[in-house]
Amino acid sequence: xxxxxxxxxxxxxxxxxxxxxxxxxxxxxxxxEEDSASGETEGSDAEGSNGETVxxxxxxxxxxxxxxxxxxxxxxxxxxxxxxxxxQHTYVPWGDIWTKNLAAIAxxxxxxxxINDINTVKLRAQEGQMEPITEFVDSDVQNxxxxxxxxxxxxxxxxYALPFNTDTQxxxxxxxxxxxxxxxxxxxxxxxxxxxxxxxxxxxEEGGSYERIxxxxxxxxxxxxxxxxxxxxxxxxxxGDVKIDTEPVHDTFNxxxxxxxxxxxxxxxxxxxxFENAQQDPFMAGNIGMMVQxxxxxxxxxxxxxxxxxxxxxxxxxxxxxxxxSWGGGFVAEIPKGAKDPEASYxxxxxLTNHDSQLYWAENNFDLVAHxxxxxxxxxxxxxxxxxxEVYSLMVENMDNTLLTPQPLVAPDFASTVNPTFESIISExxxxxxxxxxxxxxxxxxxxxxx
Amino acid sequence: MYKKKENLYGYIFILPWIIGFLGLTLGPLLxxxxxxFTNYNVTSQMDFVGFANYKEMFMYDDLFWTSLxxxxxxxxxxxxxxxxxxxxxxxxxxxxIPGMRIFRTIYYLxxxxxxxxxxxxxxxxxxxxxxxxxQFLALFGIDGPNWLFDAEWSKPSLIMMKLWSAGGxxxxxxxxxxxxxxxxxxxxIMDGASRVQMFFRIxxxxxxxxxxxxxxxxxxxxxxxxxxxxxxxxDNAGAPxxxxxxxxxxxxxxxxxxxxxxxxxxxxxxxFIIVLILTIINFKFARRWVHYxxx
Numbered sequence: 250x251x252x253x254x255x256x257x258x259x260x261x262x263x264x265x266x267x268x269x270x271x272x273x274x275x276x277x278x279x280x281x282e283e284d285s286a287s288g289e290t291e292g293s294d295a296e297g298s299n300g301e302t303v304x305x306x307x308x309x310x311x312x313x314x315x316x317x318x319x320x321x322x323x324x325x326x327x328x329x330x331x332x333x334x335x336x337q338h339t340y341v342p343w344g345d346i347w348t349k350n351l352a353a354i355a356x357x358x359x360x361x362x363x364i365n366d367i368n369t370v371k372l373r374a375q376e377g378q379m380e381p382i383t384e385f386v387d388s389d390v391q392n393x394x395x396x397x398x399x400x401x402x403x404x405x406x407x408x409y410a411l412p413f414n415t416d417t418q419x420x421x422x423x424x425x426x427x428x429x430x431x432x433x434x435x436x437x438x439x440x441x442x443x444x445x446x447x448x449x450x451x452x453x454e455e456g457g458s459y460e461r462i463x464x465x466x467x468x469x470x471x472x473x474x475x476x477x478x479x480x481x482x483x484x485x486x487x488x489g490d491v492k493i494d495t496e497p498v499h500d501t502f503n504x505x506x507x508x509x510x511x512x513x514x515x516x517x518x519x520x521x522x523x524f525e526n527a528q529q530d531p532f533m534a535g536n537i538g539m540m541v542q543x544x545x546x547x548x549x550x551x552x553x554x555x556x557x558x559x560x561x562x563x564x565x566x567x568x569x570x571x572x573x574x575s576w577g578g579g580f581v582a583e584i585p586k587g588a589k590d591p592e593a594s595y596x597x598x599x600x601l602t603n604h605d606s607q608l609y610w611a612e613n614n615f616d617l618v619a620h621x622x623x624x625x626x627x628x629x630x631x632x633x634x635x636x637x638x639e640v641y642s643l644m645v646e647n648m649d650n651t652l653l654t655p656q657p658l659v660a661p662d663f664a665s666t667v668n669p670t671f672e673s674i675i676s677e678x679x680x681x682x683x684x685x686x687x688x689x690x691x692x693x694x695x696x697x698x699x700x
Numbered sequence: 701m702y703k704k705k706e707n708l709y710g711y712i713f714i715l716p717w718i719i720g721f722l723g724l725t726l727g728p729l730l731x732x733x734x735x736x737f738t739n740y741n742v743t744s745q746m747d748f749v750g751f752a753n754y755k756e757m758f759m760y761d762d763l764f765w766t767s768l769x770x771x772x773x774x775x776x777x778x779x780x781x782x783x784x785x786x787x788x789x790x791x792x793x794x795x796x797i798p799g800m801r802i803f804r805t806i807y808y809l810x811x812x813x814x815x816x817x818x819x820x821x822x823x824x825x826x827x828x829x830x831x832x833x834x835q836f837l838a839l840f841g842i843d844g845p846n847w848l849f850d851a852e853w854s855k856p857s858l859i860m861m862k863l864w865s866a867g868g869x870x871x872x873x874x875x876x877x878x879x880x881x882x883x884x885x886x887x888x889i890m891d892g893a894s895r896v897q898m899f900f901r902i903x904x905x906x907x908x909x910x911x912x913x914x915x916x917x918x919x920x921x922x923x924x925x926x927x928x929x930x931x932x933x934x935d936n937a938g939a940p941x942x943x944x945x946x947x948x949x950x951x952x953x954x955x956x957x958x959x960x961x962x963x964x965x966x967x968x969x970x971x972f973i974i975v976l977i978l979t980i981i982n983f984k985f986a987r988r989w990v991h992y993x994x995x
Contacts, residue, residue, distance in 0.1 A: 351742055351743070351956065351959075354742070355743060372958070376743055376744060376959045377743045377744025377745070378742075378959075515829075518828045518829055518849065519829040522827045522828055522829045522831075523829075525823075525827070586744075661957070662953060662957060665763055665937065665938060665942070665953060666762075666763065668936055668942075669940075669942040672941045673851075676850075676851070676940070676941070678851070678941070698760065
């Protein structure tokens with residue numbers, strides 16, 4: 250009897266261990282074919298040609314009171330637009346959604362469509378986590394989007410996702426404070442030097458400490474944004490060229506440190522912590538004259554800062570002619586590897602990113618959409634107030650200045666290596682020279698190892 | 701015959717556990733051991749790469765060493781400090797005064813509350829300019845540090861935060877202390893022992909088995925610190941300056957951010973070996989100081 254039990258247990262164990270080994274390209278695609286085959290025979294997921302509907306499982310992290318009704322309405326419109334495909338929305342919280350997706354792909358039971366980060370599309374494509382969609386995409390669809398967004402969805406001449414939304418960083422400034430300081434409220438600074446000069450006029454210093462600061466680059470934006478602003482490109486290219494130990498980057502850090510030393514660590518910490526604690530927003534309270542923020546910050550100003558008279562402008566450029574380069578991210582709709590019916594999934598993501606869906610999303614969330622024309626329509630939408638239209642127009646225009654930063658395949662985890670060095674320069678534990686030299690060589694070594 | 705049947709029932713009753721253990725624990729465990737010698741990326745590849753992951757870890761990956769250092773630092777301070785705190789609190793809670801139940805409840809409460817909510821609360825307390833802690837220090841003219849924003853203070857901040865949950869172990873110590881026979885104290889009082897002497901000569905030796913248990917489990921637990929660092933350096937895992945890049949956090953980044961699951965599996969086995977060695981050392985030393993009644 251003991252031997253018998255042992256055999257059963259051994260069999261269970263071997264099976265459970267084998268379960269984990271069912272991977273690899275050929276096996277993976279086999280199992281997904283089996284999945285779709287069994288789906289058809291079971292009936293519930295059968296092809297539309299059989300006269301039955303395909304049910305698609307769509308995962309997003311849009312569960313908020315604001316966003317959920319908007320996406321649900323778009324899904325409803327899609328479901329009503331035809332009778333072959335029925336999309337069901339599954340809300341998976343931010344932070345869980347992508348690890349769950351990865352586990353579901355490995356288990357051979359992924360969602361049919363998922364919203365995912367645009368800057369990591371190439372990496373997921375390389376790792377075989379997505380279905381390519383090139384065969385479904387026609388040129389009309391491909392040309393819908395901002396070029397840099399389309400580019401971010403390409404890997405080895407295949408398109409892997411359709412861009413959904415994006416964002417951009419712009420300068421917000423307080424017009425009333427400008428007037429008070431004798432500055433022209435319609436003439437925001439356009440260079441770093443001007444920003445510095447205006448800041449000095451906006452500063453209010455009392456008894457050795459600052460009651461109000463004019464401008465500090467690292468409020469609302471990281472040092473990486475300013476590095477890109479100075480370089481006009483990312484400091485590590487998709488091919489792995491590293492441009493950290495360069496003159497523009499040296500200038501960037503020296504400029505930031507100059508501002509930091511002018512205001513002092515305590516002032517900066519105090520302002521930053523006011524933001525983090527979401528108590529009184531220091532910009533709304535008039536404690537900052539100008540700051541760079543994600544353009545979506547407008548929504549907060551609209552909802553909570555009624556009295557504030559603000560203006561928006563592109564990021565100041567390093568010096569005249571250098572370019573007002575800004576940074577943006579965004580999300581895509583993609584089809585995970587092994588999804589049961591990629592063609593049906595594609596029909597849905599095509600709908601998600603068409604003009605009307607994108608305009609509806611833009612108008613109801615004040616979010617910059619990937620569809621260029623829908624963005625232009627939103628910029629003139631009657632749904633927004635005058636200031637809303639002004640900000641949205643600038644967002645759309647600013648896409649010309651906006652860089653996306655797809656994770657370079659030769660150094661996907663470069664941030665863990667170089668960010669601490671940048672932080673160390675800002676906290677003055679390392680000099681600019683030594684820090685940038687180290688960051689440059691660290692990153693070059695990673696790129697070299699991964700090539 | 702009867703005996704055999706009884707054995708069979710025994711096996712049947714524990715079968716669910718055995719299946720669970722083999723399928724959900726031992727299976728994945730061995731799978732991760734095999735995976736650690738591959739370039740497994742979860743979805744498309746699993747080629748045998750020999751010791752490449754281990755070689756990379758020990759010879760080239762600075763962040764591996766950074767994360768190991770951060771974790772050892774955390775273990776080295778948080779385990780002894782929480783143990784001492786728990787013993788001290790439970791000693792206080794072991795007094796026979798009115799209303800003690802309320803105090804016991806209050807001190808135990810933090811052990812019930814845990815997770816992200818508590819970390820967010822601590823982030824507010826530790827805020828350099830508006831946080832209660834620095835405002836309190838300011839009353840004495842002390843300019844408090846930047847806590848989580850300062851690479852030198854970020855780990856001590858987490859250790860301090862961990863002390864707050866000492867209430868969990870306190871409960872164990874309290875139970876052990878209440879189990880110490882009253883006759884020992886009566887005899888000591890007859891001999892004229894002071895309270896301090898009684899604590900060091902009677903209470904402490906009698907609860908050493910619990911101290912040992914607590915040290916072993918909290919060492920293992922502390923090595924696995926992840927959530928705190930994940931929440932408290934949310935925008936930029938490990939920030940400031942990678943001072944909060946703990947071992948498990950770095951393992952997680954490798955597994956789920958860059959899909960280098962094989963490497964993450966190799967890291968998990970190194971962690972397992974480190975913890976195993978420390979636990980064996982713990983057990984070896986235990987013979988010298990742990991006192992079991994009846995020994």
